[in-house]
Amino acid sequence: MLTKAVRGTQDVLPEKVHVNQFIEAAMLEIARCFGFKEIRTPVFEHTELFTRSVGDTTDVVQKEMYTFEDKGGRSITLRPEGTAGAVRAFLEHSLYNEALPQKVSYITSCYRYEKPQAGRLREFHQFGVECFGPVGPTADAEVIALASEIFDFIGLKGIRLELNSIGCPSCRPAYHEKLADYFKSKRDDLCKTCQGRLERNPMRILDCKSPVCSAIAQAAPLMMDSLCSECLEHFEGLKQGLDDLGIAYIINAGIVRGLDYYSRTVFEFISDEIGAQGTLCGGGRYDGLVEEMGGPQMPALGFAMGIERILLLLEAQKVALPPATACELFIVTHGENAHNLAAVLANEMRAAGLVVDFDLMGRSVKAQMKHANRISALYTVVIGDDELEKGQAGLRNMQSGQTQVIELDKFVDSFMTLRAKDATESLSQAVEASLFDN
Numbered sequence: 001m002l003t004k005a006v007r008g009t010q011d012v013l014p015e016k017v018h019v020n021q022f023i024e025a026a027m028l029e030i031a032r033c034f035g036f037k038e039i040r041t042p043v044f045e046h047t048e049l050f051t052r053s054v055g056d057t058t059d060v061v062q063k064e065m066y067t068f069e070d071k072g073g074r075s076i077t078l079r080p081e082g083t084a085g086a087v088r089a090f091l092e093h094s095l096y097n098e099a100l101p102q103k104v105s106y107i108t109s110c111y112r113y114e115k116p117q118a119g120r121l122r123e124f125h126q127f128g129v130e131c132f133g134p135v136g137p138t139a140d141a142e143v144i145a146l147a148s149e150i151f152d153f154i155g156l157k158g159i160r161l162e163l164n165s166i167g168c169p170s171c172r173p174a175y176h177e178k179l180a181d182y183f184k185s186k187r188d189d190l191c192k193t194c195q196g197r198l199e200r201n202p203m204r205i206l207d208c209k210s211p212v213c214s215a216i217a218q219a220a221p222l223m224m225d226s227l228c229s230e231c232l233e234h235f236e237g238l239k240q241g242l243d244d245l246g247i248a249y250i251i252n253a254g255i256v257r258g259l260d261y262y263s264r265t266v267f268e269f270i271s272d273e274i275g276a277q278g279t280l281c282g283g284g285r286y287d288g289l290v291e292e293m294g295g296p297q298m299p300a301l302g303f304a305m306g307i308e309r310i311l312l313l314l315e316a317q318k319v320a321l322p323p324a325t326a327c328e329l330f331i332v333t334h335g336e337n338a339h340n341l342a343a344v345l346a347n348e349m350r351a352a353g354l355v356v357d358f359d360l361m362g363r364s365v366k367a368q369m370k371h372a373n374r375i376s377a378l379y380t381v382v383i384g385d386d387e388l389e390k391g392q393a394g395l396r397n398m399q400s401g402q403t404q405v406i407e408l409d410k411f412v413d414s415f416m417t418l419r420a421k422d423a424t425e426s427l428s429q430a431v432e433a434s435l436f437d438n
């Protein structure tokens with residue numbers, strides 16, 4: 001127990017974390033180019049925030065939330081997703097009084113008590129964006145373009161964008177009735193949860209994971225056939241916007257999303273290469289949510305993508321990403337004076353942004369060299385009494401094997417110069433090689 005992470009949670013170990021760092025930095029940076037600024041909200045909120053926004057007939061609220069009473073007797077829930085907290089912050093800080101649209105992005109941990117499997121965890125991480133204010137479909141196309149740009153930038157391929165419209169408060173009630181009529185004739189075959197959903201929110205049955213309910217849902221009437229003219233026009237506008245941007249999509253009238261706040265546009269980005277949990281990103285409009293939570297009438301939209309699922313796909317597609325920053329210089333020392341000098345040199349070089357290490361384990365010179373190899377240090381230098389006396393030491397490029405003598409009193413400058421020279425040489429060799437190839 002003590003040495004095992006809780007089921008459905010996982011560690012990201014130091015040798016892999018650069019991949020997370022790379023994709024997360026790319027996500028935030030691309031979002032920044034689209035005008036989104038990062039927001040950070042608490043990991044837990046009042047339970048009611050989620051029951052009201054996500055919806056009390058959803059699987060997330062009915063089955064999956066980590067809810068507990070705190071020592072003050074409040075009902076608290078670990079966030080199962082990022083939208084509710086962003087909306088709460090938007091209202092609490094009256095961001096609706098600021099210049100619209102308000103565009104926020106986030107990277108958050110989320111918690112859902114689901115059955116763990118590949119791509120489905122109980123603690124997972126989302127990158128998401130929320131955009132408050134715009135009514136027209138250009139904004140829908142914009143957030144979809146942002147998600148699409150992120151997948152392209154990190155080098156993922158074969159991801160399908162599926163779109164649907166789930167209507168608005170003016171066309172949905174009539175559809176609900178049609179749907180309820182359809183499911184009523186099959187009531188006894190539905191699971192217990194869906195029997196309860198029948199009266200309150202029949203659309204939720206379309207999202208049920210039970211094989212019997214989803215088989216019944218296959219032949220259910222589609223919202224797409226009951227859209228009002230405004231919703232249809234919005235959907236047509238979105239399709240045109242995506243066509244203009246050259247973003248391919250498939251219309252899937254079966255997408256309803258697992259959360260209640262959506263209206264009009266819903267979309268998912270799906271991969272077939274990571275097993276059953278292939279939805280990498282999901283989102284849509286939620287034009288009524290801000291008002292429902294006590295704020296002004298405020299159209300809004302956004303999406304969230306699952307970081308762990310993206311990592312699975314990166315691995316499945318063997319996407320080459322920039323490597324972790326290696327140790328640039330390992331200072332091998334012999335004797336106390338050299339050791340003390342190494343501490344000072346390392347400090348100075350680290351302040352200049354270099355990754356520098358020296359021995360903290362009391363290893364022999366031979367063992368220090370072995371260690372430098374093991375951590376793939378790019379350069380090593382051996383400093384002992386002899387070197388201290390001469391005021392010079394040999395700097396070894398571990399890739400080329402070449403050693404150059406440098407003055408200890410100009411060590412940092414000389415190292416920088418040599419490193420830059422080596423980098424230029426290897427670049428021109430690479431260019432020459434590629435010219436020769438062609």
Ligand code: HAM
Pocket residue numbers: 080081082083084112114119120121122123124125126128129130258259279280281282283284301302303304305306307308309
């Ligand atoms: P969601 O579809 O519930 O939407 O989650 C978004 C993404 O989070 C999914 O597409 C998936 O990649 C990832 N995800 C969900 N559950 C798990 C899990 N148990 N393990 C691993 N990854 C998971 C939302 O959360 C909405 N808040 C998205 C949104 C933002 N809509 C508008 N704005």
